[in-house]
Amino acid sequence: MKWMKSLSDCSVAVVGLGLMGASLGGALRGKCARVVGVARRAEVVETALAQRFVDEGTTDLIAGVCDADVVVLSTPVRVIVQQLAEIAPHLRPGCVVMDLGSTKKEIVAAMDHLLPESVQPLGAHPMCGKETSGIEVAEVALYQGRTFILTPLARTSPETVALGVALAEAAGAKPLVLDADRQDYLVGTVSHLPYLLACALVATADATTSKDPAAWKIIAGGFRDTSRVAGSDVQMMLDILMTNREHVLAAVRECETQLRHLSDLVANGDEAMLRDALTTIRNTRKEMFP
Amino acid sequence: MKWMKSLSDCSVAVVGLGLMGASLGGALRGKCARVVGVARRAEVVETALAQRFVDEGTTDLIAGVCDADVVVLSTPVRVIVQQLAEIAPHLRPGCVVMDLGSTKKEIVAAMDHLLPESVQPLGAHPMCGKETSGIEVAEVALYQGRTFILTPLARTSPETVALGVALAEAAGAKPLVLDADRQDYLVGTVSHLPYLLACALVATADATTSKDPAAWKIIAGGFRDTSRVAGSDVQMMLDILMTNREHVLAAVRECETQLRHLSDLVANGDEAMLRDALTTIRNTRKEMFP
Numbered sequence A, B: 001m002k003w004m005k006s007l008s009d010c011s012v013a014v015v016g017l018g019l020m021g022a023s024l025g026g027a028l029r030g031k032c033a034r035v036v037g038v039a040r041r042a043e044v045v046e047t048a049l050a051q052r053f054v055d056e057g058t059t060d061l062i063a064g065v066c067d068a069d070v071v072v073l074s075t076p077v078r079v080i081v082q083q084l085a086e087i088a089p090h091l092r093p094g095c096v097v098m099d100l101g102s103t104k105k106e107i108v109a110a111m112d113h114l115l116p117e118s119v120q121p122l123g124a125h126p127m128c129g130k131e132t133s134g135i136e137v138a139e140v141a142l143y144q145g146r147t148f149i150l151t152p153l154a155r156t157s158p159e160t161v162a163l164g165v166a167l168a169e170a171a172g173a174k175p176l177v178l179d180a181d182r183q184d185y186l187v188g189t190v191s192h193l194p195y196l197l198a199c200a201l202v203a204t205a206d207a208t209t210s211k212d213p214a215a216w217k218i219i220a221g222g223f224r225d226t227s228r229v230a231g232s233d234v235q236m237m238l239d240i241l242m243t244n245r246e247h248v249l250a251a252v253r254e255c256e257t258q259l260r261h262l263s264d265l266v267a268n269g270d271e272a273m274l275r276d277a278l279t280t281i282r283n284t285r286k287e288m289f290p
Helices: A019-028 A042-050 A061-065 A077-090 A105-114 A158-170 A180-207 A213-218 A221-231 A234-242 A245-268 A271-288 B019-028 B042-050 B061-065 B077-090 B105-114 B158-170 B180-207 B213-218 B221-231 B234-242 B245-268 B271-288
Strands: A011-015 A034-038 A056-058 A070-073 A096-099 A120-126 A147-152 A174-177 B011-015 B034-038 B056-058 B070-073 B096-099 B120-126 B147-152 B174-177
Touching (some): A011 A061, A019 A034, A061 A077, A070 A158, A077 A096, A077 A234, A096 A105, A096 A158, A105 A120, A147 B213, A158 A174, A174 B213, A180 B180, A180 B213, A180 B221, A180 B271, A213 B174, A213 B180, A221 B271, A245 A271, A245 B180, A245 B245, B011 B019, B011 B061, B034 B042, B070 B158, B077 B105, B077 B234, B096 B105, B096 B158, B120 B158, B120 B180, B147 B158, B180 B234, B234 B245
Parallel strands (some): A011 A070, A096 A120, A147 A174, B011 B034, B147 B174
């Protein structure tokens, strides 16, 4: 491919019309030749059409992707891997295949293995998930201002990366090109670890205090915020955890060490060191979210 | 005291004009005879007067409390214990002394030990803290709809409890009478544990990913919410942790066990059990925050 494909000329197929897929379709409509939505359930396709998240819709995966210039797989991580195998023989030469999965190493390996040479692969992970899911909560502004990670493969051409950048920007997001393994390492700590901490917090309250009706009355903002992501879609999170085990477990081990360090300072009544540690942490968080 | 003191006839002294104290003063103004604000710094007293959080103000602790019918100590936990000793000889007979500290066992013990028999003690802990602090963020609506825990002592009369209930309701809060040790156990899990988890999460990111500038771009909503309370005031949290060590450490141990259970399931690739555990947790959280 020596020519530069322009997003405005592309027919984009979005496979999976949940929060991320439907929102992306809606954000891209009018900025590309057409948006075709693919979902398993006819009701979801109808909702996507009625709410103008897509120009056209179908429940037939192959029919939906076979004429597309860009295919965006927006399903749980391991469904993406299955769908890559299913669509591979049916794609146009020159077609760009992207995905929106939260973990990238297994997906880009599957892309490399399953997609024919005539097809261009590009991993992607927009940082705009919510703990709610489904087309009911989709919104065109979802990607606005969010970081949109792109993880090219060795075989991904600069033109394909440029198209991915254009697609992310068309949705209002900020593209960020990263190596797949590096992205998995980083999101293991900044995204998957918070999920497991939130889950452990809810499980702790469930195991100890939740028998006391008073506990439910005194649960305040701190618990609500710290536990929020424990409400995330279980299938989505299972796929994420299972395809990023090494980095997730390393992040958990490091966090256990940090928690043990803080609780040791509490246990020993070592106030000066505890004050220093908590002050450093507070300042770090302020830097993260000024 | 056989007579029932009415809040509307009471002069209320609020000691400490931070987020909680100034907000309470503002919420009670007009619902009691007068609100006297006490703060160490003259600027804070001036701000409290200018913003009508109090009717009168002083930087003199003893002058502020000596004519009060109700004294509400709204300072960090261990400052409360010091102030109880300072004000004890100067209080009116029949005076009710309350506090707003997050841990209650040490405070009610100090109240019992330090306050003369002629003075009525009543511990309190309104569940409306924020990670921000200071009079700058005070607001009259802070207590609206929030649970306002009251922890009476053996010597606290039913009339004093009734006055505490009236004060909480006047501020728009929902009073909840609890044993001091039970409240410390419950908040150890639902409030102090989330703080330490949030701190451990920030420390983990700081120790591992924060050297990579990409990490700062991909920090998304999940990390922000899970880490929010790590921005809490350090002195306030130090006092809380140091006066609730036993319950806080028990909560941390239980949470470590829960986290280890989840991460073992990830490590072993035990998907069926992991799915069950995450589904139960998700449903529990939905029950907590419908």
